[in-house]
Amino acid sequence: MTAILEKIKNTPRIDYINYLILLYAFTLSFPSEIKRVVAILMIILWLTDRTKYDFKLPKIDVFILFGIFIAYSLLSYFWSDVSLKEAFDYIKRYWYYLPIFIIFKYLKKEYFEYVISSFFLGMLISEILSYGNFFNLWQVGIGNSDNPRVFLHHTMYSMLLSVTSIFLLFRIIDSKETKLKVFYILFFITVNINLLFNSGRTGYFALVITIFLMILIKYRINFKIILSTIILISFIFITFYTYSEHFKNRINFIQSDISSLVEEKNYNTSLGARFGFWIIAEEITKDSSFFGIGIANHIKQRDLYIKEHNLEKEFKHVSELKHFHNTYLEIYTQLGLIGLVFFALMIVSLLKIKIQNNMINNLKISTVLLFLIGGLVDNLFHLNYTITLFCFIMGICLAQYKFESQTIIQK
Numbered sequence: 001m002t003a004i005l006e007k008i009k010n011t012p013r014i015d016y017i018n019y020l021i022l023l024y025a026f027t028l029s030f031p032s033e034i035k036r037v038v039a040i041l042m043i044i045l046w047l048t049d050r051t052k053y054d055f056k057l058p059k060i061d062v063f064i065l066f067g068i069f070i071a072y073s074l075l076s077y078f079w080s081d082v083s084l085k086e087a088f089d090y091i092k093r094y095w096y097y098l099p100i101f102i103i104f105k106y107l108k109k110e111y112f113e114y115v116i117s118s119f120f121l122g123m124l125i126s127e128i129l130s131y132g133n134f135f136n137l138w139q140v141g142i143g144n145s146d147n148p149r150v151f152l153h154h155t156m157y158s159m160l161l162s163v164t165s166i167f168l169l170f171r172i173i174d175s176k177e178t179k180l181k182v183f184y185i186l187f188f189i190t191v192n193i194n195l196l197f198n199s200g201r202t203g204y205f206a207l208v209i210t211i212f213l214m215i216l217i218k219y220r221i222n223f224k225i226i227l228s229t230i231i232l233i234s235f236i237f238i239t240f241y242t243y244s245e246h247f248k249n250r251i252n253f254i255q256s257d258i259s260s261l262v263e264e265k266n267y268n269t270s271l272g273a274r275f276g277f278w279i280i281a282e283e284i285t286k287d288s289s290f291f292g293i294g295i296a297n298h299i300k301q302r303d304l305y306i307k308e309h310n311l312e313k314e315f316k317h318v319s320e321l322k323h324f325h326n327t328y329l330e331i332y333t334q335l336g337l338i339g340l341v342f343f344a345l346m347i348v349s350l351l352k353i354k355i356q357n358n359m360i361n362n363l364k365i366s367t368v369l370l371f372l373i374g375g376l377v378d379n380l381f382h383l384n385y386t387i388t389l390f391c392f393i394m395g396i397c398l399a400q401y402k403f404e405s406q407t408i409i410q411k
Contacts, residue, residue, distance in 0.1 A: 013049055014051070014053070014108065018107060018111045020042045021102075021107055021395075025115045025118040025122065025392060026121060029122050029150070043102065046098075060104070065342065066097065066346060072338065073295050074295070077294060078294075079291065080293065080297040081293075081294065081297050082295070082296045082297050090295055096384050096391065099388070100394050100395045100398065103396060104398040104402060107395070107399040120164075120168075126151070127190060129141065130149060146199070148194070149199070154199040155203070155386075156383065157198055158198050158199075159206070159380065160389055161198065162204065163370060164191050166211075166370065169188060170359045201254065202377055206374035209373045260272060265314075267314055267317065273320070281298070285333050289337060298323075298324065325377055328375065330379045330382065351368060353401055356404050360396070
C-alpha cells in the first residue's frame with residue numbers, strides 16, 4: 001500500500017492530466033455530466049500547476065483573439081437590457097472552451113494515439129447502443145427506434161457522427177495496415193448509416209457539403225473527381241430515400257416545412273420558427289448593426305417585438321426557441337459587426353495554422369468547415385455538447401502542431 005501511495009505521489013502532474021484527456025476523449029459521446037466532471041478536474045490541475053516545463057509552446061493567436069472576443073462580450077453588457085445574472089448565464093458556457101488550451105499544452109506525444117483510440121472506442125460503444133435502440137434490442141438512454149440516439153440530443157449526436165465520419169475517412173486514406181484499414185472502412189460505413197437513421201439533420205447536411213468542399217480544395221478543377229463525388233452523393237441519397245423509411249420521412253418533413261413557409265407564411269413549424277426568428281433578428285438590429293443589442297439581449301428583444309406587433313399567434317413557435325439556430329445571427333444580433341469580425345478572425349487564425357501531418361491538418365480544416373456549415377442552421381459554437389467536441393478535435397490538432405514545432409526547435 002505504501003509503495004502504491006508513493007508511486008501516486010511521484011507520478012508527474014502532466015501524466016494525470018493526460019489520463020484525464022484520455023477519459024475526456026472517451027466520454028465525448030456520453031452524458032454531459034461525465035464530460036463536465038472530467039473537464040473540471042483538468043482545469044483544476046491546470047490552474048494549480050506550478051511545474052516548470054522544459055518545452056516551449058508555439059504562439060497561437062487564436063487564444064488571444066478568443067480572450068478579446070470574451071472581453072467584448074462582457075463589455076456589451078453595458079448596452080444590453082438584461083440583468084447581470086442573465087448575461088453571466090449566457091457567457092459562462094464559454095468555459096467549455098478551456099480544454100482546447102489544456103490539451104494543446106499538456107498532451108504528450110506518447111499519449112496522442114491513445115487519445116484518438118479512446119475517442120473511437122467511446123464512439124464505437126455509443127454506436128452499438130444506438131443500433132440496439134434502432135432495432136429494439138434494448139432501450140438505453142433517451143433514444144428509441146424512431147430516433148436511435150443514446151445520451152445526446154439528436155443534433156449533437158449527428159454532429160458527433162459527422163466528425164467521426166470525417167476522422168475515419170482520413171484514417172482510411174492514411175492507414176497502411178490492411179486489417180486496420182478494413183476496420184476503419186467498416187466503422188466508417190456503420191457511422192454513416194447511423195447518421196442517416198438519426199433524426200439530426202444538421203450533421204448530414206454539414207457532412208455532405210464539407211466533403212464536397214474538401215474535394216474542391218484538394219482537387220481544385222478536377223471535374224472528373226468533382227462529378228464522381230456528386231454522382232456518389234446523389235446515389236447514396238436516392239438509395240437511402242428509397243429504402244429507409246426513417247430517412248424518407250425526415251426529407252419529406254423538410255419539404256413540407258418549406259412548402260408551408262413559402263405558400264402559407266406558416267412560422268409555426270420547425271423550419272418556419274427558425275425563419276421567423278431570423279426575420280425578427282433583422283428588425284431588432286436595425287439601429288444596432290455595428291455594436292449589436294448586447295449580450296443575451298436577443299430573447300428579451302424578440303419577445304418584446306412579438307408583443308408590440310401582436311404576433312403571439314403567428315409566432316407562437318418562434319417565441320419557444322431558446323436561440324437563433326444560426327451561429328452568425330446569434331453573434332451579429334448581440335455583438336454586431338464587431339463581434340462577427342472577432343469571430344471571423346478566430347476562424348481564420350485556426351485555418352492559417354499549418355500542420356505538417358497531412359491527416360491532422362485535413363481533420364482540422366474539415367472540422368472547422370463542418371461547424372461553420374452546421375452553424376448556418378444551429379448555434380454550434382454555444383451549445384455545450386458541440387463545444388466539447390470542437391474543443392477536443394482542435395485540441396489534438398494544436399497538440400500535433402506543438403509536437404512539430406518542438407521537433408523543429410530541437411533540430
